[in-house]
Amino acid sequence: MKWQVLFLVTVCLLVVAAEPVGAEEPPDYILQWGTPGSGNGQFHNPRGIVINSCGYVFVVDTDNHRIQKFTDEGVFITAWGTPGTDYGQFDHPYGIAVDISDNIYVTDNHNHRVQKFTSEGVFITTWGIPGSGDSIFGIAVDAMGIVYVDDIYNNLIQRFTSDGIFINAWGPSSSETRWGICRGIAVDASSNVYLVSQTYHRVLKYTSDGLFLTLWGNQLSNPYGVTVDVLGHVYVADTYNHRIQKFTNDGLFLTMWGTNGSGDGQFNRPSSVALDALGQVYVVDIDNSRIQKFGYLPVVVEPTSWGCIKALYR
Secondary structure (H helix, E strand, O other): OHHHHHHHHHHHHHHHHOOOOOOOOOOEEEEEEOEEOOOOOEEOOEEEEEEOOOOOEEEEEHHHOEEEEEOOOOOEEEEEOOEOOOOOOEOOEEEEEEOOOOOEEEEEHHHOEEEEEOOOOOEEEEEOOOOOOOOEEEEEEOOOOOEEEEEHHHOEEEEEOOOOOEEEEEOOOOHHHOOOOEEEEEEOOOOOEEEEEOOOOEEEEEOOOOOEEEEEOOOOOOOOEEEEOOOOOEEEEEHHHOEEEEEOOOOOEEEEEOOEOOOOOOEOOEEEEEEOOOOOEEEEEHHHOEEEEEEOOEEEEOOOOOOOOEEEEO
16 A cells, blocks of 8 residues: 555656646736835835845845835835945945845945845945956855855956855856856855856856856846746846746746836846745846736645645646
């Protein structure tokens, strides 16, 4: 009897796994928030986004030189940051990341530094000074608390401890793997690093030490943002195609959604994408000055002829 139960479970798993690549349905539109402006819940050229372990949403409001914090339903909670060079001030911040302790890291672009805060916006530390370049865009933190910073004009990924102590740096390994301008970076559960090249319209994948693994394009146009879910699926903000594309961690296409416009589920230059613990997808829609949220509605599959019950997400 035990082998029969094992057989049935195995059959069910094979049925689920047999779904062809590229056949996945895009997530459903759920809600949106944000309008142009400088008030609470308004945005001026928003860029980065991240979700912490409690489900709070942090948005980099770049041209308002601040970070805004919301509930997962878009209710404004707080904001911090003003234009300037002091601690807690910003000059066109761009990227944002969160660690396992819910500390927030921000690339303070024109101040050439990273700033670290609590999830309430209390300043912790900062590091970085101007070098041979003048912009840092993407930032990511792995499960060990290592911080990866996209130093684009030096054409490097720099790695730091969570306190800003430099570990090492690496760049493209050959002319075939050059990335040019990269505005987005993400790290998966195995500390593999994903870069989106705006210059060459592709995604590049590396080990944490900079060993090149693979790359792919699939009709990307000036991608700005990238993130990875807990299953290793890669989501790309395909910015100038006004859509989100989803891939396996080796670049096989899974699904995409979005067209150019201002309606529900449409985009005007999406710049960044993030996921919460439930797998819901949040997109920064730059020129529409808003955040859009998408998700898969739960689907319960009726018992099969083998008596197997599956509860899945579409």
